[in-house]
Amino acid sequence: MAVLEGVDHEVYISTPHFPSAVGLTLSTDCHLTSLITACHSHLLQGKIYQTVLEFLLKLQQICSSHINSVDCKGEGEGLAVLNKPLFDSLLMHLDTIGWSRVSQVSSDFTVFSLTTRDEGGRTHIMKVKVGTGYPQEQPEVEADLPNNITFSYNPSEGVVSVVDAWEKQLCAMQDVWQVLDELDSSALVLDPPAPPPRRAITRRILLENQVSVQLSVSLQHPRCFPQCHLLGPSRLTSPLAAMLLQNFQDWDLERSIKANLETILDVGVVCKKGVRAEGEQGRAREEGQGIECAICYCLHLEDALPDLTCDSCSHTYHLQCLYEWLCGQTNSRHSVNVIFGECPFCRELIMCKLPA
Template identity: 45%
Template structure:
């Protein structure tokens, strides 16, 4: 089929022969790139040349069965309804389609839609970075625009949640997760007294009091837990999480501007045995009550197990702290 025959057969696919090649052309053939072809006509001529070359060497190619033309026409027609600027990626086999949308704060969000062979009768799969389960009612008539509309609706419903966590990420030193995703509802941050706290923020009510879990020596975490129990009603939804913590607990949150390249060890987050923050994906969750140093469970157990004067009772092992030599204990790993 010549270029002009193709344009005559599929006029809905070609916006203008003199226009710039649409992004979906690159996804369909994966050959020409925008820098090489300034117009659709140039693009189609290059495409024809490559196909002709491939046909002449067909013995070296394995035939790959393709879905019927109606499959592609249906998808492209639905993408036209959504708008091509919303299309981020389409592989050559149409195995999935990635769409993008910006929220009211300009944050870019993507949704990856897996296209099954039986589309549109067969329901597609969806992968999206949201803090709650993505829900939509599928029907073959609504198709991709239906999924994208549900995606936009759910984006708008969690704007305040992301605003709260973005403010926390920009203000505090976040220990975990190291690279927060939009689906993450927890943040583990440093306090200035060598205690760190894990906060779980509600998706439905992000400005309300989050769940607290303190990590550190009991001599420091117990007073903080008691203070939170006594003053939790003073939590002000109009203030940020950082301001509320400092006002209610009476302890400063370590700010990002205060980290000054000192690293996590400056705040007692690194394991005092292996000098690492992560070990098999786990953070140091044990702390010495005397020196406030942190340890991974496995690291502390291996240290204590190797001491000649350590002793084990039931599921616990006791011995000298590797940092201050005072008595410390931990559970025996399962």
């Protein structure tokens, strides 16, 4: 995109032999074409330039000269100023990585995204930001991983060394993601919402007795017994907690998380939509029927799940929904930061804290 006299002009450049300018062609609208033809008609074919960079710098010079000649108020606008030393180094490094893996590039080449596929066929994206001191200056990187990318930066290799470290870290995560993918494909995951980010190693799943389990998988030993936190009414979670303590040694590394939990707790895990559940109770609870908030009938309220459960009827509620309901009842009462009242369904005593 070029900007002349405050007007955007789309520029299309074909570079069949990138980064060489051989065969380069340019096409744009009639206004910019007439300007280029009047002064530098050879630019339209790019015949006298060795590299695409030389061509872009010349195009920028032409646009800037025109802006200055008409005393345009938008001085300084136009094509992004390319840092030639940075561009030359980055071009060489991206050639090594492969241009097919470059998905997005900013106009000044300081921000770009790289893609790769791991051994399991999963696609990953890493965002890279380079400063004006590149390659001596270490780039900033951002990727969807549980931990930050750790690497020993080598200025002579530049971003190539970062990509190597990124791919090694992806390789080390294969067992973790395989375990989590198995769980995501078979169980109804309440949190995080689908599709879960690759950085998330925690899952909250639902059992058939309306108790949910929050699991945290170990990065070093993903198939071992995970950290488990039971959520629900105490009359239901207490027996399950006792069974976890009693039977955790029966955890089988050859079985999935879902199968292990069902064996140890003797309670079925609610299946994901489209996955067949076994038994009458399992079929009744398949696809997570009845787990949404009993007031708003939604599972997610912004980032919140229905975490409050009535000990009497086992209906679940969002904190915000239940609080607003109780505030509207004349027989509710407050005590410090807690409100007491009747459950909307069974009319038994229920309470909740004031929302933050």
